[in-house]
Amino acid sequence: MASDEQLKASHILIKHEGSRRKASWKDPDGRVISATTRDAAVAQLTDLREKIVAGQARFDEIASRYSDCSSAKRGGDLGRFGRGQMQKPFEDATIALRVGEISGIVDTDSGVHIIMRTG
Secondary structure (H helix, E strand, O other), X not given: OOOOOOEEEEEEEEXXXXXXXXXXXXXXXXXXXXXXXXXXXXXXXHHHHHHHHOOOOOHHHHHHHHOOOHHHHHOOEXXXXXXXXXXXXXXXXXXXXXXXXXXXXXXXXXXXXXXXXXX
């Protein structure tokens, strides 16, 4: 990837007790997030990913309902970003995907994600 190349991706973020910010648009007080273990977050995200991959649900619909990121209101769309703009594990996972592919579970300081590369 060239240093000026832009990536485009959508994601679904599930926060947990280890997340650096324990609040989200759907849990402003962070009560649910603080009580969620990483394992529980991974289990929920794995289940959601399976539904998407099986064609039972659309990525953007799942993101809108379940993602702890404010990008949920855009179906998880993060728009375009370049190197160094996202946390390293997120960036590395996005680069490794082909357009249209969905990642496995990706851990960052924000929580656990699945990423769909869109550009």
